[in-house]
Amino acid sequence: MALDYIGLGFSLVMLVIYSITLFILFQIRIRVIEELSEAIIYFRIAIFILFFLRIQNILAKANLLIVPYSQELLALFLALILMMGFFSLYKSVANFTDRQNKKISSTSRKIKSRNKLK
Amino acid sequence: MALNYISIILGIIVLVSYLAILFFLLQILARIQGKTKTAFIYFTISIFFLIIRRVQDIFYKIDLISAPYLYDTLSIIFSVLLLLTAYHFYNAITEVTDKIITKEKKHKVSKKVGRNIKRFENVKEITNAKSSKIKGIVKGDYLDLTR
Numbered sequence: 001m002a003l004d005y006i007g008l009g010f011s012l013v014m015l016v017i018y019s020i021t022l023f024i025l026f027q028i029r030i031r032v033i034e035e036l037s038e039a040i041i042y043f044r045i046a047i048f049i050l051f052f053l054r055i056q057n058i059l060a061k062a063n064l065l066i067v068p069y070s071q072e073l074l075a076l077f078l079a080l081i082l083m084m085g086f087f088s089l090y091k092s093v094a095n096f097t098d099r100q101n102k103k104i105s106s107t108s109r110k111i112k113s114r115n116k117l118k
Numbered sequence: 119m120a121l122n123y124i125s126i127i128l129g130i131i132v133l134v135s136y137l138a139i140l141f142f143l144l145q146i147l148a149r150i151q152g153k154t155k156t157a158f159i160y161f162t163i164s165i166f167f168l169i170i171r172r173v174q175d176i177f178y179k180i181d182l183i184s185a186p187y188l189y190d191t192l193s194i195i196f197s198v199l200l201l202l203t204a205y206h207f208y209n210a211i212t213e214v215t216d217k218i219i220t221k222e223k224k225h226k227v228s229k230k231v232g233r234n235i236k237r238f239e240n241v242k243e244i245t246n247a248k249s250s251k252i253k254g255i256v257k258g259d260y261l262d263l264t265r
Contacts, residue, residue, distance in 0.1 A: 010190040017197040072128035079135035086142040
């Protein structure tokens with residue numbers, strides 16, 4: 001299999017983009033927002049896996065590292081990590097929105113009771 | 119190219135998990151508003167691209183599609199969308215965190231000022247007590263040593 005330069009170029013561009021994404025994700029202060037910290041950590045791990053997946057792809061294209069099913073297994077691992085991240089994010093968002101809805105409903109009840117008294 | 123059942127099954131499992139992620143994303147999108155919504159819209163589109171890529175990969179393994187550089191092109195679109203998502207998410211979160219940090223700083227400053235005022239009051243009380251003692255001791259123009 002000859003070295004595919006276009007594919008290699010694509011992969012290198014992707015590596016650069018993933019590293020920028022990882023840098024941006026590491027800039028987020030997770031200590032301040034504790035509710036989202038778990039999800040953000042999962043996303044960081046997911047980007048790391050994407051990084052490994054791309055490196056493995058480059059090495060496989062260059063005939064340097066050929067591990068059977070490694071790409072599929074890494075993709076599966078990535079999907080699971082992403083799913084866990086989104087699940088925790090969904091839980092935190094749902095908690096937050098439920099609290100806000102409760103607040104709104106309690107204030108509307110108070111206003112209604114005041115109007116009845118008047 | 120022989121039909122590789124293990125990789126096809128793994129590909130289908132990955133596809134199902136991507137669909138589950140899409141479901142969670144749509145649930146989150148229905149609940150949020152503002153700047154974070156744009157980040158999640160980008161994320162949804164990127165997951166769509168991941169799904170398309172996985173489907174293309176499965177079809178490639180079954181020898182139904184063999185488009186050159188399609189996998190790489192879809193991957194690069196996904197990575198750009200992921201970058202946009204991260205940027206918008208960062209922008210949305212920094213607004214919130216900056217507000218929290220400034221609030222905490224103000225709280226700390228007010229606490230410090232409060233402590234200093236208390237210290238100052240204590241010092242004032244002590245000096246007043248001392249001065250009253252001295253006043254008590256000093257009666258008129260001479261020192262009352264009987265006290």
